[in-house]
Amino acid sequence: MTDKMREEFIEAFVKQFGFGRMAASSNPDAAGMLACAEWAWFASREALVIELPEDFTSVGSPNMRMLVAHHREIVGLLVQSIEAAGVKVKS
Known part of the structure; x- marks a missing residue:
């Protein structure tokens, strides 16, 4: 702690x-x-352990690849914030 x-x-x-x-x-x-x-x-x-939504993959569309990259970036920021509060994130 x-x-x-x-x-x-x-x-x-x-x-x-x-x-x-x-x-x-x-x-x-x-x-x-x-x-x-x-x-x-x-x-x-x-x-306390937080379980975030599973990652998803793109089907090849440039827009979808951009959405997946953005999703991963946001999830990474969420993980950092949650762990900074002393709570675990299920991996």
């Missing part, structure tokens, strides 16, 4: 429960709650 993802988690946790790492460091119950929530959040991100 990236630092950005950890920050997103802490921000959501603080918004929901009103305390973060500093408060949890001095309270064993809060520390346990934070650790469990963090584990569950990361596990849910790890388990």
